[in-house]
Amino acid sequence: MSPLSLQIEVAQPKTGMARAVLGELLDHLKIFATSGLTRVIDIQGLPLSDADRDELTGLLGEGEVSAQLNSFGQSQINETRYAGIWWLRHYTEDSALLSELIEITDMPDILRSQQADITSAIEHLAQTIGQQAQENKP
Amino acid sequence: MSDDKQRLAGELQRHGITRRAFMKFCTSVASAMALSPAMATQMADRLAAIQRQSVIWLSFQECTGCTESITRSHKPSLENLIFDFVSLDYHHTLQAASGHAAEEAREAAMKAHGGKYILLVDGSIPIKDGGVYSTIAGMTNLDMLEHMAKDAAAIVAIGSCAAFGGLPAAAPNPTGAVPVSDIVHDKPIINIPGCPPIPVVMTGVLAHVLTFGIPELDGMGRPKAFYGDTIHDRCYRRPYYDRGLFAKSFDDEGARKGWCLYELGCKGPITHNACATVKWNNGTSFPIQSGHGCIGCSEPDFWDAGGFYKALSTGSANPGSWAAASLAVGAAAGLASGFLNKGAKAEAERKHQAITVDDMRGKSDE
Numbered sequence: 001m002s003p004l005s006l007q008i009e010v011a012q013p014k015t016g017m018a019r020a021v022l023g024e025l026l027d028h029l030k031i032f033a034t035s036g037l038t039r040v041i042d043i044q045g046l047p048l049s050d051a052d053r054d055e056l057t058g059l060l061g062e063g064e065v066s067a068q069l070n071s072f073g074q075s076q077i078n079e080t081r082y083a084g085i086w087w088l089r090h091y092t093e094d095s096a097l098l099s100e101l102i103e104i105t106d107m108p109d110i111l112r113s114q115q116a117d118i119t120s121a122i123e124h125l126a127q128t129i130g131q132q133a134q135e136n137k138p
Numbered sequence: 139m140s141d142d143k144q145r146l147a148g149e150l151q152r153h154g155i156t157r158r159a160f161m162k163f164c165t166s167v168a169s170a171m172a173l174s175p176a177m178a179t180q181m182a183d184r185l186a187a188i189q190r191q192s193v194i195w196l197s198f199q200e201c202t203g204c205t206e207s208i209t210r211s212h213k214p215s216l217e218n219l220i221f222d223f224v225s226l227d228y229h230h231t232l233q234a235a236s237g238h239a240a241e242e243a244r245e246a247a248m249k250a251h252g253g254k255y256i257l258l259v260d261g262s263i264p265i266k267d268g269g270v271y272s273t274i275a276g277m278t279n280l281d282m283l284e285h286m287a288k289d290a291a292a293i294v295a296i297g298s299c300a301a302f303g304g305l306p307a308a309a310p311n312p313t314g315a316v317p318v319s320d321i322v323h324d325k326p327i328i329n330i331p332g333c334p335p336i337p338v339v340m341t342g343v344l345a346h347v348l349t350f351g352i353p354e355l356d357g358m359g360r361p362k363a364f365y366g367d368t369i370h371d372r373c374y375r376r377p378y379y380d381r382g383l384f385a386k387s388f389d390d391e392g393a394r395k396g397w398c399l400y401e402l403g404c405k406g407p408i409t410h411n412a413c414a415t416v417k418w419n420n421g422t423s424f425p426i427q428s429g430h431g432c433i434g435c436s437e438p439d440f441w442d443a444g445g446f447y448k449a450l451s452t453g454s455a456n457p458g459s460w461a462a463a464s465l466a467v468g469a470a471a472g473l474a475s476g477f478l479n480k481g482a483k484a485e486a487e488r489k490h491q492a493i494t495v496d497d498m499r500g501k502s503d504e
Contacts, residue, residue, distance in 0.1 A: 015374065015378075017374075044415055044421070046372075071162060072155065073162075090165070090166060096420050096421070099169050101165070109161070110158060114161065115157070116157035117158060
């Protein structure tokens with residue numbers, strides 16, 4: 001007996017949401033430019049169809065900066081073609097999408113070195129220097 | 139052992155998890171919980187500082203679906219680490235101990251962490267005939283809940299059964315099943331309804347309790363972060379509803395084009411939950427995205443509130459708990475009249491509703 005295959009395709013056409021989001025981004029960008037108030041929009045919290053999401057990705061495009069974070073799974077962080085609007089995609093270790101955000105800022109916080117990590121880096125670097133000194137003893 | 143090592147921060151460090159990785163995790167949790175980005179940083183600080191928390195999980199009249207759901211929480215493995223860090227002192231399905239040893243562990247945890255443990259409850263509590271319809275180690279669910287709630291810091295009612303009575307309380311409710319809130323009146327109770335609830339909603343609420351305390355709740359004791367909006371509010375098919383474009387059957391052109399499923403009985407407009415945004419199966423999809431209306435499983439009395447394939451505008455058997463009326467008026471007034479004329483039949487249908495092929499085709503009222 002051949003296996004039963006059932007193909008269900010539910011269309012997800014453009015609903016006009018992408019353009020609505022663009023308008024919101026423009027407002028946030030103006031606010032950021034004048035007051036420095038950053039903003040994060042949770043893409044997963046917006047009622048976007050797949051086509052809406054593709055449209056929004058296309059409209060925002062890719063800008064000058066593209067960074068990859070390797071920290072408990074990858075993260076892809078791109079500045080869009082509009083300076084100050086960043087698109088962040090965080091993935092789990094098994095490459096599942098964890099969260100997807102648009103940040104209105106001059107630099108997403110997650111790209112900066114974190115204070116706690118710097119503190120432990122000082123410890124590790126000092127250890128390394130100590131070990132090196134041991135190994136190089138005459 | 140230094141203080142820091144007993145805290146989550148120490149546990150994370152031992153596993154080589156950087157602050158940046160932890161920030162990434164907290165950003166995701168905060169966005170899932172609709173918290174502001176500033177809260178993500180605060181959440182990271184507070185989570186890092188938490189100490190081992192005792193959690194006691196009681197399962198009463200339930201199907202274990204809620205446990206199945208939470209243990210299939212695909213979201214980051216970092217999250218698993220945090221819940222490994224939580225001390226789950228009693229859970230029928232997950233604990234290794236059984237029989238007397240298990241019950242002793244429950245009593246021991248209660249004594250050791252009196253006033254501090256979080257009590258999770260799934261399943262409803264039967265109170266008819268002295269509560270004999272569900273017992274654990276000879277103790278009725280009713281007695282066990284009253285006993286364990288006494289010294290709990292807070293209670294989390296997981297799933298529609300513990301929150302609202304759920305399926306066991308469906309008419310004619312043979313065991314007199316009631317929700318936790320009918321028994322316990324002097325402790326904070328957080329309701330996380332759903333049949334089952336979304337995994338990240340359960341773990342997110344727990345993370346919130348550990349960091350910021352009891353989250354902001356609505357009038358039904360549900361965390362507003364997850365239950366503040368209806369499915370309809372956040373549905374990607376909402377623009378079709380607004381334009382009056384509805385699928386009339388599950389195989390018509392409208393269905394194929396992905397139009398609104400309102401007329402096919404979707405309960406999205408009156409169902410408060412996060413399915414439309416958080417989604418299921420690792421964020422893959424949710425019922426409406428796969429072409430089926432929402433059945434409203436996280437609302438009170440969903441099982442008795444009319445057929446799953448009846449449009450909300452056709453009226454529900456239990457309008458008291460389903461605030462359908464205001465939404466129903468505009469969309470399909472024509473459908474309403476036929477159904478209302480069938481008084482006796484409707485009553486019979488209320489008590490025993492079989493779903494027919496015509497129901498599925500949206501033709502039940504013709």
